[in-house]
Amino acid sequence: MIHYTVDQQIAVISWEMTSAPMNVLNDDSIPAFEAALLRAYADDEVKGIIITSNKPEFVAGADLKMILRNNDKEPAEMLKVSSELNRVFRSIETSGKPTVAAINGTALGGGYEICLACHHRIALNNPKTLIGLVEVTIGLLPGAGGTQRLPRMIGIQAALPLLLEGKKVGVQEALKLGMVDAIADRPEALIADARAWIEANPNPLKPWDEIDRKTGKIVGKENYKVPGGNVQSVVGAQAFGAGTAIVMDKTKGNYPAPIEILSCVYEGLQVNIDRGLVIEARHFVKVATSKVAKSLIQTMFLGLNEANKGVSRPKDVPKTDVAKLGILGAGMMGSGIAYVSALAGIDVVLKDVSLESAERGKSYSRNVLTKRIEGGQSTPAKADEILNQIIPADSMEALQGCDLIIEAVFENRELKADVTRQTEPMLAPNGVFASNTSTLPISGLAQASAKPENFIGIHFFSPVDKMMLVEIIVGRQTSDYALAVAMDYARKIRKTPIVVNDSRGFYTSRCFSAYSSEGMELLKDGVNPILIENAGKNAGMPVGPLAVTDEVSLDLVYKISGQGIADGAVSKTDTSYEVSEKFVKLGRSGKKVKAGFYDYPEGNPKQLWAGLGDLFPLADAQPTLDEVKARLLYRQAIEAVRCFEENVVRTKLDADIGSILGWGFPAYTGGALSFVDFVGVTTFVETCDRLADTYGERFRPTRALRERAKV
Numbered sequence: 185m186i187h188y189t190v191d192q193q194i195a196v197i198s199w200e201m202t203s204a205p206m207n208v209l210n211d212d213s214i215p216a217f218e219a220a221l222l223r224a225y226a227d228d229e230v231k232g233i234i235i236t237s238n239k240p241e242f243v244a245g246a247d248l249k250m251i252l253r254n255n256d257k258e259p260a261e262m263l264k265v266s267s268e269l270n271r272v273f274r275s276i277e278t279s280g281k282p283t284v285a286a287i288n289g290t291a292l293g294g295g296y297e298i299c300l301a302c303h304h305r306i307a308l309n310n311p312k313t314l315i316g317l318v319e320v321t322i323g324l325l326p327g328a329g330g331t332q333r334l335p336r337m338i339g340i341q342a343a344l345p346l347l348l349e350g351k352k353v354g355v356q357e358a359l360k361l362g363m364v365d366a367i368a369d370r371p372e373a374l375i376a377d378a379r380a381w382i383e384a385n386p387n388p389l390k391p392w393d394e395i396d397r398k399t400g401k402i403v404g405k406e407n408y409k410v411p412g413g414n415v416q417s418v419v420g421a422q423a424f425g426a427g428t429a430i431v432m433d434k435t436k437g438n439y440p441a442p443i444e445i446l447s448c449v450y451e452g453l454q455v456n457i458d459r460g461l462v463i464e465a466r467h468f469v470k471v472a473t474s475k476v477a478k479s480l481i482q483t484m485f486l487g488l489n490e491a492n493k494g495v496s497r498p499k500d501v502p503k504t505d506v507a508k509l510g511i512l513g514a515g516m517m518g519s520g521i522a523y524v525s526a527l528a529g530i531d532v533v534l535k536d537v538s539l540e541s542a543e544r545g546k547s548y549s550r551n552v553l554t555k556r557i558e559g560g561q562s563t564p565a566k567a568d569e570i571l572n573q574i575i576p577a578d579s580m581e582a583l584q585g586c587d588l589i590i591e592a593v594f595e596n597r598e599l600k601a602d603v604t605r606q607t608e609p610m611l612a613p614n615g616v617f618a619s620n621t622s623t624l625p626i627s628g629l630a631q632a633s634a635k636p637e638n639f640i641g642i643h644f645f646s647p648v649d650k651m652m653l654v655e656i657i658v659g660r661q662t663s664d665y666a667l668a669v670a671m672d673y674a675r676k677i678r679k680t681p682i683v684v685n686d687s688r689g690f691y692t693s694r695c696f697s698a699y700s701s702e703g704m705e706l707l708k709d710g711v712n713p714i715l716i717e718n719a720g721k722n723a724g725m726p727v728g729p730l731a732v733t734d735e736v737s738l739d740l741v742y743k744i745s746g747q748g749i750a751d752g753a754v755s756k757t758d759t760s761y762e763v764s765e766k767f768v769k770l771g772r773s774g775k776k777v778k779a780g781f782y783d784y785p786e787g788n789p790k791q792l793w794a795g796l797g798d799l800f801p802l803a804d805a806q807p808t809l810d811e812v813k814a815r816l817l818y819r820q821a822i823e824a825v826r827c828f829e830e831n832v833v834r835t836k837l838d839a840d841i842g843s844i845l846g847w848g849f850p851a852y853t854g855g856a857l858s859f860v861d862f863v864g865v866t867t868f869v870e871t872c873d874r875l876a877d878t879y880g881e882r883f884r885p886t887r888a889l890r891e892r893a894k895v
Contacts, residue, residue: 514545703729
């Protein structure tokens, strides 16, 4: 996994792991890497070292499975992981032999920390290469010197955003920021330039190091002056003051890693590098053994990778490919589906009742591509290529030969049945018909199909080009083949698919509605709407429940709950129905008409409608922020539990991924289903019982939950 060669007195250490798809730091590779380094240090004939990779990427970072294995162990075990890695990387700086990182591809996390430990960094000018310290995105902090070396190298102001945001940058930006020292245009030049630097710098010394006069060894320099200003400088005070405020505003204190990163940099830069690394290791242990890191790694890294690979796809169905796609309805949803499909190289027929309407739908893609060109993310030629793949149409015949047709018309059973009957004959042999419905049961819609086994639900989220989730709904008669087609299509357009079984509201709409509905329940209980909205955001939701209901539109809530009443599935006393009906009759159906729970004054931020107090008088005694947060989070989580137990959502992973990507459930908990384990099943059941006794049976825990908790 680690190749070692010596050529012209220069040792070349090349990473090429066979036990993992990418080069990673783990229990096997770290000792092998250290052995290669020690071999070079011990060889008097070796006058310098080049570290590179024989794979397309450099090193992707630490093996997160290794981190997870140590998450539940004693902190001393995690401290050992960080300390051992720091010892190895520090040896690169202090060996006395010039070492160059020849970065031939992506270097992230621990991979980039290897580069930081080297005396010089040269990157291959590859547009696909990404460089950065991304640990914060999975609840960790750089635990192998990243928080100490990067700010010492490029300054506090430049380093903090990279550390706190986990930003990945391209080669050119990395050079501009000082993250790399040089760029090579060809692979041969990369190694040649590394050799040349070693020849020209036989005795390199990091600026934060010095030679100990007594021992002659390299040690950390005391009172090292950080570029741009030290911690105690005006620049440092401003950076940490503003940084702390920004972090707390963004994270609401739910994610410990950013605050620990600030502490690492603040404390570590006041001492020499050796003591700074010890400080970093202690902070690393604190976050690496936290529930938040465990949740994020399990769901948002390992789990998300599995979902993106199509883990829920039927295994015995050969790979399928959608080459021609038909879309019925050129509204915002249909237009968004057309764009992401054309972007993936699929020929798209975008059909509406008139050619003019279909052309307007295509203009959505034109506008998105114009913005991408202006932002340097695309070119006019590429944009034209994508646009040429979208064919506006007003006739059914244009859909002839489609491998997949997706209807994205209004949420009306009769209309959906009509377009199904008209367009299904246009499908290619064994083609699949899909409905983009968000609430109507697929099995019922499939009754209009001549081939219900090839009828499926593909629920996109708006805006389609930005939302990564696709909820695939399997009806009672849907075949594995149809599911495979939908999964393969979702993966082709680079979306994350989850699979759910048919039911009213499916999974995401049903659980999201619980969040919106609880916001209205709180209003009815006389809770201050400011407290309701702040509690939602403080709990980790993207926006408050009232604001998000305005976004969805109260008239849609009214229609959906009204349909539920008509179907006998919802009571006429349902809070969502009562409140939405009241607002619709007042002409306040949400953001689209600039009036809902909020007012939307022209040119000014939205503000809660002053008339809320008349409709829902404030109670004399207001609940605590934590109590409102509990109601909002537990209401969603118990609904997710019910969906899982009723086999609406098939797997725990799909439930968690769907909750985070679909409606913004807080990622730090691991997802709506993992929330139970995050707080502890016994605590969850006891809290649900208390909430049910106080506010209503909607919170009551299930029998299966009680069995798990033995409560």
